[in-house]
Structures are given as C-alpha cells and as structure tokens.
Amino acid sequence: xxxxxxxxxxxxxxxxxRVTITxxxxxxxxxxxxWYQQKPGKAPNLLIYTASxxxxxxxxxxxxxxxxxxxxxxxxxxxxxxxxxxxxQQSYNTPLYSFGQGTKLEIK
Amino acid sequence: xxxxxxxGAEVKKPGESLKISCKGSGYTFTSYWIGWVRQMxxxxxxxxxxxxxxxxxxxxxxxxxxxVTISADRSISTAYLQWSSLKASDTAIYYCARARDSSxxxxxxxxxxGQGTLVTVSS
Numbered sequence: 001x002x003x004x005x006x007x008x009x010x011x012x013x014x015x016x017x018r019v020t021i022t023x024x025x026x027x028x029x030x031x032x033x034x035w036y037q038q039k040p041g042k043a044p045n046l047l048i049y050t051a052s053x054x055x056x057x058x059x060x061x062x063x064x065x066x067x068x069x070x071x072x073x074x075x076x077x078x079x080x081x082x083x084x085x086x087x088x089q090q091s092y093n094t095p096l097y098s099f100g101q102g103t104k105l106e107i108k
Numbered sequence: 109x110x111x112x113x114x115x116g117a118e119v120k121k122p123g124e125s126l127k128i129s130c131k132g133s134g135y136t137f138t139s140y141w142i143g144w145v146r147q148m149x150x151x152x153x154x155x156x157x158x159x160x161x162x163x164x165x166x167x168x169x170x171x172x173x174x175x176v177t178i179s180a181d182r183s184i185s186t187a188y189l190q191w192s193s194l195k196a197s198d199t200a201i202y203y204c205a206r207a208r209d210s211s212x213x214x215x216x217x218x219x220x221x222g223q224g225t226l227v228t229v230s231s
Contacts (some may be wrong), residue, residue, distance in 0.1 A: 043221035
C-alpha cells in the first residue's frame, strides 16, 4: 500500500497569508496526486488533480506542484472561506486511492 | 446538473445488516466510476472501494475487503454500500463520489460527491 503523509497536521494562519501544505508519498506516484478541501459537515471538494491541474471553478489562489514523492498545495493569499481541512489523495495505485491524514487550517 | 443523492441517516444495532444508496442523475450513470469513502467521527477520509456501474466491476481497499459489499443497479442509476453484520466501529459518515472523467479506470480524481450518510451502530 502507498502511504500518504501530510505536514503539518494543523496550521494557524491569517487572512492574506501565503500557506503551503506538504504531502509525501511512501513511493513514487509520478504526478498522480489530488487535493481536496473539506469544510465541517460538508463533503470534500476537489481542488487540484494530477498534482497541478486546477479544477474548473476553483480560485486561482490555489495551486499545486510536485512529482515523484513530494507535493505541495499553496494558497497564495488566504481568504476567510479557505479555513478548512485539506487532504491529499494518490491516484497512482488504482484502485487503492489512499488519502493523507489531513491538514486543518485554522484562523490565527 | 450532475447530482449524487445518498440515502438518509441510519441507526442500527451491532450484528444488523444495512444497505445504503447513492443515486446518480444528470449524467450517464454507467460511464463513470463511483467510489465510497468512510469518515469516522472526528477523523480523516478513508478510501473503501470503487465500482464501475457499466459492468458492476467492484474493487476494494484491503482494509475493507470482506467487510462491505459495493454494488450498483444501473436500471435505477444507484450504487450501494452494504454490510451483513454491523459493528460499533462502523459508525461513520459514508460518502459516495463520482470520477471526474469517464476516460477510463486509471488515475482517477473525484469531483462530484454525495452529501454523506451517517451510520450509527449502537446497542
């Protein structure tokens, strides 16, 4: 199984800050990495697929990068609606699409 | 408009059986993989398995193999997740999610999600 490890597990930041969340895979997954945002009581929302492709309708302040084992999700300027939990998911090992443990982004 | 509508919350006792549903609309149901995801109280997302409604080809994460059954009825555009004998540890929210693309089996991402079904198992 491919293990996905996110860091940090939680993060406090202010509106307007630039934030980076990291996801590391236990083996190379090429660029088969998705990012989701989940707000309390809601289903996850796809932000980024294949590491760097922005899902239609997602604000351009979100971006993804990386390949192999190391990936990042960057929010260029935090907005109030961005405070949520973020999950990475590998889609390399079809159909065992494991998630990272999540990163909770909180208001400072 | 693509929608996945899941069945309502359930309260069951240990040992009981359960089948929850996920009805797709606004797209060709048989052309897109559907996955199931578990979220235990206060925890993260866990990938359970996936099904292609076109031929009911289902695959499971090892952690869930033998514990649940994923199925689909294409005549009513509905996917299912079922248990034959529930445990207290099955208490969670269960989400269904549709693949973003119909382009195949590999390297999928999931754009459309159901609203979640809360399953509570308690004696």
